Amino acid sequence: MDINQKYTPQSWPDHPETATLEGKNKFIGFWLLLAAETVTFASLFATYLALKDKGPSGMEYSAAGLFELPLVFAMTMILLTSSLTSVYAMYHMKNHNFKAMQAWLGITVILGATFLGLEIYEFNHYVHLGFGFTNSAFSSAFYVLVGTHGAHVLFGLSWFIALMIRNSKRGLNMYNAPKFYLASLYWHFIDVVWVFIFTVVYLMGVIG
Amino acid sequence: MAHDTHIQVRSQAEFEYAKKKRADEMKGHLATFAIMIFLTLIAFTMVAAGFSTYLIVPIILLLAGIQVILQLYYFMHMSGKGHGMVAFFMFCGMFVAFITVLALVTIVWW
Numbered sequence: 001m002d003i004n005q006k007y008t009p010q011s012w013p014d015h016p017e018t019a020t021l022e023g024k025n026k027f028i029g030f031w032l033l034l035a036a037e038t039v040t041f042a043s044l045f046a047t048y049l050a051l052k053d054k055g056p057s058g059m060e061y062s063a064a065g066l067f068e069l070p071l072v073f074a075m076t077m078i079l080l081t082s083s084l085t086s087v088y089a090m091y092h093m094k095n096h097n098f099k100a101m102q103a104w105l106g107i108t109v110i111l112g113a114t115f116l117g118l119e120i121y122e123f124n125h126y127v128h129l130g131f132g133f134t135n136s137a138f139s140s141a142f143y144v145l146v147g148t149h150g151a152h153v154l155f156g157l158s159w160f161i162a163l164m165i166r167n168s169k170r171g172l173n174m175y176n177a178p179k180f181y182l183a184s185l186y187w188h189f190i191d192v193v194w195v196f197i198f199t200v201v202y203l204m205g206v207i208g
Numbered sequence: 209m210a211h212d213t214h215i216q217v218r219s220q221a222e223f224e225y226a227k228k229k230r231a232d233e234m235k236g237h238l239a240t241f242a243i244m245i246f247l248t249l250i251a252f253t254m255v256a257a258g259f260s261t262y263l264i265v266p267i268i269l270l271l272a273g274i275q276v277i278l279q280l281y282y283f284m285h286m287s288g289k290g291h292g293m294v295a296f297f298m299f300c301g302m303f304v305a306f307i308t309v310l311a312l313v314t315i316v317w318w
Binding site: 011014015027028031032034035041042043045046047049050051069073076077083084087088091094095185188189192196198199200203206207 | 218230233238244245269275276280298304
């Protein structure tokens with residue numbers, strides 16, 4: 001049997017992501033990466049919390065005076081919805097419905113790109129206010145934390161797009177099913193991190 | 209070979225059953241999503257309404273914790289079979305994450 005084995009919805013296994021040895025290895029290795037990423041983000045959160053509103057005397061911007069909730073609320077809703085659309089994509093992957101999966105992944109990518117666009121707008125806005133990366137310890141910690149998350153969003157988007165294009169003519173098989181599954185896990189993880197960013201950075205920042 | 213697998217031979221009834229189970233699970237995911245939106249709305253509303261900081265902070269952190277558990281256990285299927293090692297990895301990661309935040313924050317604040 002080779003990896004180009006064709007499947008029908010009837011012969012498609014219940015858990016295609018872990019049906020092969022390679023799939024199992026990818027699955028376990030990827031979760032190990034996510035656990036390590038948890039620690040990475042924890043160190044950035046800890047740095048941010050330690051340096052929040054700290055900096056040279058006379059620094060102008062503090063969290064309470066800078067952040068605006070409506071934009072953050074929109075970004076949160078968009079990213080949360082993109083998490084649901086990637087769940088839909090995986091639902092269709094498990095039903096061996098390649099076109100529907102691609103369509104939902106496409107929607108996920110559009111939502112993710114919108115989120116990223118809003119984040120770039122936000123950063124650009126802050127920089128124009130004079131709150132640049134080198135403004136204070138607070139600004140550096142803020143940009144590193146939120147920027148690392150933004151870089152993950154960018155990476156997740158590139159990953160989805162690369163998978164969608166590379167496999168567009170292949171359809172679903174045992175070779176690419178684990179790949180799609182892991183990309184969607186990564187996307188959920190990005191949302192998990194954002195939940196803490198909007199809570200710890202923005203909501204707790206606004207209340208001072 | 210690494211990609212080898214069995215072709216599952218399933219009867220029509222088994223196939224229909226698995227399909228229905230997946231559809232039911234998807235409905236569950238929609239309910240999870242509704243709860244997540246609701247928790248987010250509560251968090252933003254509390255801050256916008258201007259309650260006391262000492263009330264808001266523990267509650268929004270708790271809401272974030274609940275939302276993360278929903279993501280991990282439902283959207284990322286950690287409640288499913290064969291996720292024992294995954295849970296071990298994640299809880300170790302969370303433990304180290306907690307110690308890291310605690311250590312840096314206490315060093316600076318005390």
